[in-house]
Amino acid sequence: MEKSKVLVVGGSGYIGRRIVKASLAEGHETYVLQRPEIGLDIDKLQTLLSFKKHGARLVEASFSDHRSLVHAVKLADVVICAMSGVHFRSHNLLLQLKLVDAIKDAGNVKRFLPSEFGTDPARMRDAMEPGRVSFDEKMIVRKAIEDANIPFTYISANCFAGYFAGNLSQMGTLLPPKDKVLIYGDGNVKVVYMDEDDIATYTIKTIDDPRTLNKTVYLRPRENILTQTELIEIWEKLILKKLDKSFLSKQDLLSSMEGLDYASQVGVCHYYHIFYEGCLTNFETGEERVEASELYPEMPSFCLRNDTVAASFRHHVDGAFSSSAS
Template sequence: MALLEPKSKVLMIGALEHVGKYLTIASVMLGHFTLVLLPNIRNGDPAQNQIIEYFENIGVAFIKGDIDNHSRLVQAIRAVDVVISAAGGNRFSIEGQKTTVSTNKKLKLVGTTLHRAPSLNSNKWQSWVKLAEVYPVGVIDVDRTHVLPEAERKLEEYRQMRRLKDQSGVPYNHVVGGFFAGEILGRFNSQQSQLSLPLKIPLFGNGNSKVVFSVEMDVGRYTILGADDPRTLFKTLYIRPPENVISLNELVSLWESKINRFWERIYIPSEAFMKLYNEAQPKEKIVLALMHSAFIRGDQTNYDIDPSFGVEASQLYPHVKYTTMNEYLNRFLPE
């Protein structure tokens, strides 16, 4: 009887970020030793302390340090096979991506990676470390998206970061998960959805552009599976579950069918959207530019995933039961 290949050991950077929590939980659930890099095991934030306590209860290991503490980072990397970065979730800037670049350099410096994967050039096995960039631009593929001018400059900085990663020689994969359902839809509890929302709802564009919604726990599972899979090496893992590729019109209709209530849809055409954009503060413009790209231009889904640069998660892992938007909306119905 053949022995099963041991699971890789995972280092999680940014475990307290929105998506980082789910990546960490998924890593443990899928049987990986999971090490989390934290500046402080306890801090003054009760919500974060609660997450840390939950991590402790499910068996997460911790190492005190951060990406700027070289010796601790090297120590952490030497203890694992795979590094996943979910850091910088709220920083849409080149500074926010220094996590990835500096981590790449230190991974290359360490040279003690243990994860075994088939070589791309031969049948021999080689050691490699993979860094999955999940956040902050996981809603789009920066190499296949163009946004409004001010945000486009920021995206170009991210593209430069990717090119540096390519040149570093460190094996990696990117993860593009679309909109995170918990951030976009999870703000409404059942009471708000039933009683407080107006009968009018604004929709960007004509409401027909297809976008992708992913439930965070599914993003976690797919990312961890992809991090241990040579088929994703040097590629982008797109999370595009077919039943979650949906337009805003379709999403609203789905919700209306569940509550037997209809909303008047107020469409915001491109001209009106641009007025909002031009009057917005710089930080707001970044978010609005992503919305314009997705909901008006349709940039999340207006290209096919070619095997030369990417793979789609639900096709790669058909055994994973993902949460559909139809199922996800049920959690907001009154009991």
Template sequence: MDGKKDRVLIIGATGYLGKRMVKASIALGHPTFILYRPEIVSDVGKVQMLIGFKMQGAILLQGSFDDQESLVSALKQVDVVVSVVAGNNTLLEQLKLVEAMKQVTTIKRFLPSEFGMDADRMGHAIPPGDMVFINKRIIRRAIEKANIPYTYVSANCCAGIFLSGLAQLENFMPRTDHVKIYGNGDKKCVWVDEDDMAMYTMMTVDDPRTLNKILYLRPPSNILTQMEVVQIWEKLIGKELKKIFLTQEEWLASMDDLTPYIQVALTHLYQIFYNGDLEFEAEGPHGVDSNDLYPDFKYVTAEEFLKRYL
């Protein structure tokens, strides 16, 4: 071993999670490459973000899923690929990336765009939210068929999206008056700070224990029910919130006349808080738990996260 860090290519680097992946990759000492689309030059915010990455040492490569030659060229310069593309329609674009990897043949690890619930556990998901899991499974099977080394990161629930608003739909600040409780509020969720998600992810890229595995991010202090999270917030503000309990039937009926995007969010909340789809333990031989692999990692607890909003 010469101690050299793997070269990491990040796709989707200017996105919500992508920018955090860049930060974590650089912090861990990986030579970090960023693939950016040509049309991004018209977005001043994203251009400045890219320049900021460059000033921190990242290498910018222009390319896109629609330009196979650019993908192949980028892949030849790196060892590991982390895809953080957003949007259900974009997920299947990763099939072009898989084809490029088959052509290059030297990629040591591919982490496709996952970072939510484990797609292979969600074959029972209800529509329209099921399409996200279906498309992620299509990508997984293509990776495995091509014998590309992989790690799938099941990061569960982004704290900035779920925990920040006490799991209220489209609300990203915790209320101080009332809160809607799903069912009895007793289903376990796994709430993970986004910067921690990125650091966990980047710690896996050269960890042999995560090769061809599903890594479940499960910070022990953050495996909490919605009611437990509400109680943490109530303790912090010194006030009890009015609680509005919603039955499963009421929640599903609320999807009527909503946009498809919001309907997807509603069904994912249903899977977590009514169906209890995050109530499981990581199982071998293919599943590994972040706490078992990285027990000394100082993650942000749910209480620490919520204190930011005081």
């Protein structure tokens, strides 16, 4: 089967650049949206130019110019949006409504993957304020997609390992603790930790797969599901040292929101749902939801339990492994 042509929106971002690389690696003709709003961000510009060097095609378009968006969309069969949805960086999820309008007017797109890649928003209708804002906005985008009869795939990738594994899920840092570690609740709630490169590879595998059309795809290989306590134990074995542990109750976590800035409050809410409610693992997939590792058993997943764990920590926290072990 001929491979689809892919347009990546947000290709210079944290997950977007990995999706571009995965698309090229899988042999897809790959276009990357280049927005004039990039301004003087030299890092993003160099990232885009590196894609061009490896065979991607840059397409200039702006969310403030509908015609340019339509032109870009018409170049591809599949559109993948990877715009940021986290408040501590940038939060642009509702800009996707303009992309939906462009896809609708272009009329040629066979599949649209909006910017999700985290917790399934359809299961978070009872989420806490203000953390629910991300889920609500993703559902607004979903409704626009489905109202326009645009074929879709939604990717639920759970916890990015770079943000949740290498730091032992500690808030406010990306580095693993050397002496003391904070445990949420009893530390025994199951969480899904996914390597970002695996997320990108799984995402690209779905785009030409009829089994994933108009469905939510969960990325949660069995090997990647473990508790915070199990994650900490892996780290302790690597550094040959036991960490001092303190336990944070649900009440104390929620009380800590008082006085925090908005972005931090959103983050605390998400930690509550993940580490206390178990929102990533307390359900089974159904007809409209499929599990990626079952669809693609040939995919070797990032496995925190196996002998590559040291390399995994090094990959996500450069230099932290040696400094913590010393």
